[in-house]
Amino acid sequence: MTEDRGLGELIRRARIDVGLSQYELADRAGTSQSAVSAIESGARPVSDALARRLLAAAQLRPSIPVELYAETLRALAADHGLTNLRVFGSMVRGLDRADSDVDIVATPAPGADPLRMYAFSSHAADLLGFPVDLVLDGSRGEAMDEILATAVPL
Numbered sequence: 001m002t003e004d005r006g007l008g009e010l011i012r013r014a015r016i017d018v019g020l021s022q023y024e025l026a027d028r029a030g031t032s033q034s035a036v037s038a039i040e041s042g043a044r045p046v047s048d049a050l051a052r053r054l055l056a057a058a059q060l061r062p063s064i065p066v067e068l069y070a071e072t073l074r075a076l077a078a079d080h081g082l083t084n085l086r087v088f089g090s091m092v093r094g095l096d097r098a099d100s101d102v103d104i105v106a107t108p109a110p111g112a113d114p115l116r117m118y119a120f121s122s123h124a125a126d127l128l129g130f131p132v133d134l135v136l137d138g139s140r141g142e143a144m145d146e147i148l149a150t151a152v153p154l
Contacts, residue, residue: 007051010068012040014058028057055129059098062130063091066102069127070154076127080120081112084137086151101131105151108136 015025015036022040023033031050038044039054046054066073066087077085089103090096102124108117117136124132135147 006068007046008040008042010060010065011036011046011051011054011058013064013068014055014060015040017061017064018059020058025054025057029053056098060129061096061098062100062102062128063094063096065128065130066091066154072127073124074154076123077106077120078109080123081109081117082106082120082134083109085154087154088147088151092150092152101133102128103133103135103147104154105135105137105147108138 011025015022020028021033022036026033026036029036029050030053035044035050036054039046039050074085077083084107086105087103088105090100091102104124106117106120108114118134121132121134124134135144137148
């Protein structure tokens with residue numbers, strides 16, 4: 001996750017999502033409640049190791065960073081020749097878990113470079129901290145019909 005200014009907010013949202021107090025999260029991650037409070041408010045920087053422990057203790061689901069970083073994700077997609085981002089799969093059904101991936105369907109911009117479009121998955125995964133599966137509009141078949149029927153705009 002590369003959005004440092006949003007890391008405290010990401011930790012806060014993940015903690016609230018699972019119904020933990022700052023004290024409970026701190027206890028599970030091996031730190032203090034005051035450290036969690038300072039990190040969530042942005043008053044204290046957080047090391048990568050502590051951030052990983054806090055997010056693991058809060059069982060971060062991919063829907064949380066997708067929501068928090070949606071604007072950045074849309075801009076990243078545009079930089080890679082993709083428009084009309086939609087999510088589908090477990091996130092849409094509210095069934096995503098800490099081990100879920102992010103399923104995205106997108107429309108290629110006219111003249112977009114295919115290699116650049118597929119590089120989006122890797123860059124989006126770096127941003128979100130979860131694997132990203134990209135499906136492009138234009139595919140055919142029952143599976144694609146199901147994806148398009150259930151996909152929700154980002």
